[in-house]
Amino acid sequence: MNDFLRRSWISVLGALFILSAFAYLFKYTLNQGWLTDSIKIGLGLSVGAGCVIGGLKLLGRHKLAGEIAAGLGSAILYTTFSYSGIYFALWDSMTVFLCMLALTVGMSVLSYRLRLRLVMNMALLGGLLSPMILRPETDQVFTLFLYLLVLNCAYFTVSIRLAWTELKLFGFIGTWLLYAIYFIQMDPLLDRVWSLPFRYALAAYVFYMLAFFVSSWKNNLKFDGLNLYLGFVNAVLFGLWAVILLDGHASFAYPLLLMGIVYVALAFAVGKMTVSMSGPVWSKLCGGILLILIASTQFGHGLAVKPLLNVYFWLAVSVILLIVGARKRWEPLRGAGMAVWIIVGIYWFYTTWDTPWGIWFGVYIPFLNWAALAWELLAAVGFYISLTGKFGQLRDRDNRSLACVFSVLSHLVVGGLLTVQAENMIDYYKLGGIMDLDLTLSVAWGIYALLLFFWGAYSRQTMYRAFGSFVLVGVAVKTLLFDLYGSETIYKVIVLFLLGIITFGIAYINGKWAAKHPVMETATPEPEPDADREADESQSPAK
Template identity: 20%
Template sequence: MPTPTREEVQAVLQRLDALEAELRALRRQVEAWGETTEAEEPPPATPEAAVPETAPTAPQQPFAFDPQAWLARLGVLLIFLGVGFFFVYAVQQGWLMPVVRILLGLAAGFILLALGWIRAPRHPSTAAVLAGGGLALWYLSWFAAHALYDLVPFAVAFGAATLTTALAYGLAWLRFHPAIAALGVIGGLLTPVVLSSQGGSFLALNAYVLLVLAGGAGVYVRSGSLTVLLAMWSAGWGLYAWQVDTVGAFPAAVITQRLIVQVALTAFVLQLWWLPLWRLARTPARWLAQLAAIVGATFAPILWSVHTFILWDMPDRPAGSVLLGVALTCALLAWGLRNDANRPYAATAHGATALLTSIPAWPLLLNGASYLETVLTIAYTLQAAALHIVAWRRRSTTAALGAHLMTLITGIIVWVRFFETTLPPFGAEVWASLLFIAMLIAAAQWRGRTEMRRAYEIAAHIFALGWLAREAALLEWGMGGVSFLWALVGVIEYVTALARGHRWLYRYGFALLILVGLKLLILDTQTVALLWRAVLFMVLGGVYVALGVLGQRWLVRETPEPDLQKS
């Protein structure tokens, strides 16, 4: 330990003097406060003057049951059903002409909007339900006027539905609950789908869609309503899926429509990719909004990639290149945002995106290659190792979950390869498997003294035994060679544990030796020649006796580890 310098000692002494002075000042203040309290202590209150204690009010639950709001919802539902049944009956009887039906729908919507406007100051939830029902009736009326009855031209119906969308945003902004804007988002994005006509302009359509989404984004940024955000996501992705399917009918030579949809799709993703994270950076929210921000920012690039593949009918390798580019971009963003406290969960969301897009990227990029499984093993092993390092250095639970996922996927690939008998011995896949086993051993060391460390140690032993079995089976040694190699590993682990006092390694070696003995008795008696069987049994029997004697002496001499005495 280095000797402190004179300046360091003086600094410590000065700090002690300052602390003593502060302590004396605090003592004087406490004594003065005690004297004042004793001098001014009021007489005890009489029983008649005592004020009864009131029970503390229960905290308001975030999802409290509102009977009025639920009654209003039920009432609006009953109105819709009643109007629908009456319309069906009136149409069957020939009472109502199409024009009368549309006018009745508009009038009923106006009445619901007026009732909602009146009740908005005192009962906002009920008012929002009433106003939402009125707006829904207006949307349905305009859609039916053009699509069902052809009473008005496309421009009139489209303009009226657009004004209804603008009215929904205005009501959410000025007077009603922000969730009413969700109806404007859904109705506004359904308008071009329901009222679609052949020969429409894709440029005008996507400009309109982005304008509708921008209005919903403004309401969400102002209020933080999760309902509005979910409406933007569901209706937005549904509309772009419809556009991608529609554009797919155009010839491949016509790329103008594809470019327009691609640009609009990218703008949509950029708008909603950062929007929830930016909103959380300004105003903290509940866990549900935080979860929505993570899920939204994670899956936006993934859905963008899927739509892009379908839009351009991409082959596997270009699609893999796009996914790999998305994965690298999100990985860089996650690394850059790792210390940004103003954007909570931003690094987590982008790290999850990088992980999820990189998993299918390599198989698509290397589809058809003879070395696909080998490259996948190496790439996934390196990703798992990188995530283990991040989890170890930054104590990140999210990175640890990603590391476990990548380890599981890589382990499945490696284990399946163990059963392929057509591979040459000691080929390229051998070194990929050894790299994965080395990663398991290193991950066990990074885990420290935890249960997960034991799991990784056991996994490393199992995969090492599988690797030895596969390589020995490919040689001329057969099952006898597998038993010999397994027994050799067990002896090395057993002796090493006795020499170094490692109880867990002793257990691994002991279990492996028992496994080899059972394998000899059950399997090798039928596959190994008689002479070699006798030699193998005698040699291993002598080794087992010697190890048993050494193990007994070691167990008497050593004491159990503190953390194993309870088990």
């Protein structure tokens, strides 16, 4: 492609100047009223056809001049079709389609058989440039995009068959540029989701997505290079237009979700065809998953339960990453799943206080509601990670430390569950008159410390005893220094009594722990230096 452009760009530029002059002559004669539309169309058809026929006859003697003449004639014919069916509705859309189809198929067949690369490029650029210069004042949009469809289908086919890469590049750039000109100049009505501008943009996106896929497939299954880059640009352009076209009518999450699903499907198709997890496969897979995730975060926007929906969704993402990473032995996926879990936990701690409780059965039941389920699932995934989250490239000690970190974080989630559910219970049942919230939390955390000691004794892990001790000390400080401040009530007596019972229970479990795992302190006898020295001297050779 680079060599062709280096040799031919001046000829193409000169032809484009002549074509621009011809197109502006159409507009100028229209403003002056010199010629009727029928005469102008007849002249355009005559001049264009004459240039094509004359150029084809010159090919045997002067190939370059013949290609320039034939290409310029094709561009003039495209300009005439644009004037007749797009600038003015002088021809109906079917007439334009049939004329376009005949010219495009004819030039494609000739160029393919005779390898007339310059003709194809000049004709394509002329066909794309004509609507830009004429700038229709009437809304003949369907005819315009039918015109572009014929151009792209023919020139993409030749580009794929002969590896003339510039044809698909020019077609892609010209089509999206024409779409932007159409949208800015015509200012179309965007009164609903499924508007005509959105349908045209979606059609262009789908066409180029399939065209680049087929192009890579025909190119010996090479899914990288220009096709990959243009496919990415195609997705970005459609995404930006979707934001503009759907503003005020629907969330742009819907086209993003569609694009994500399509690219995940393409990733699996490419992986199956190439039988490898190459860069293009990973780019499509990761890009598709990212689009799906971004789209999913937008659903439910503005609802009070949006944080709860986010937690459920991202927890599902974390679980999927962990399971797929474990089965496929892709440790980066497992690491990503762990990172997602941590981020979800931080997010839920931040948003849980203003999130609806999600009452089941029409009445609030502690630990049996949607908000509590989010805590419980979060803790369950965290404990699963602490038990199975081992990486092959890490040492055993580092894996144990990682498991301890996730175990502690999971226990913090359990603590958050107890706190929020106790607070919600007192609020829902209006128990503030008989139950102090701070003291109730102290009892809940004290029970939690007891469970930590019990689990530590059962699993024989010192870490849980340390963490339980930390919780117990915190409960003691909180209760004795802060919760008892104020007037005396019978509830404070009950709480202190319960905390005492809990503490004795912890002491009992701790005593059992110490009895089963005594600390062996044995003195290590120190060697006698004189005896050792004498033994060494007796065994050493004489000097």
